[in-house]
Amino acid sequence: MIVDIKELLPLYALGILEADEVAAVDRAVAADPALAAELVSFQRVAESMVVPVAPPAHVKVQLMASLGAGRFERFASRMASLFDVTVPRAQEILGLIERPSSWEDRLPGISIVHFDGGPAVATADCGFIRLAPGTTFPPHTHPGEEITLVLAGQLRHGDRILGPGDEVGLAPSTETHIVATEGDEPCVYASMTREGIEIYGVLMRIKS
Secondary structure (H helix, E strand, O other): OOOOHHHHHHHHHHOOOOHHHHHHHHHHHHHOHHHHHHHHHHHHHHHHHOOOOOOOHHHHHHHHHHOOOOOOHHHHHHHHHHHOOOHHHHHHHHHHHHOHHHOEEEEOOEEEEEOOOOHHHOOOEEEEEEEOOOOEOOOEEEOOOEEEEEEEOEEEEOOEEEOOOOEEEEOOEEEEEOEEEEOOOOEEEEEEEOOOEEEOOEEEOOOO
């Protein structure tokens, strides 16, 4: 079947031709300057039909985070070391913070994201904890090692006020301690606990 190349030009400009038709148009416009000029005019019209739409702010934030360029990117190396993963994997994990669907509400004012660490922490609870402003985490003990890395906001940990980048490591202990937010913004921190935590004598795990 003989195909009229001119009939294919507007479809080519819209990007809806089959591969063999695209090849035919490419050959034709390469050999005929008049056809090439006509194709350019169709392409300009097609471009004018596309109206750029700015994505919602939260979509941009999530996209940038998934590419490792979110606001928590500066913690990627620390996270990689703490959770025994590669830096790219740490960037992906940090991207979970920006996704509302990642968070699970566990207690009033307390939300959790669980993720898997690398081989060195394979049996540990690994995750993010988010405390709403004015929230106090229940009094608890930890039968295994516990490490906390603050990523956003401020956290009162015993007598210390911790901010982004501050890290606390605790050996196994039966001593009850309390953490709470400071200031008017939520606190987000990464947590690694070897044996979970005990709240009022009940063992709790980040893993569901």
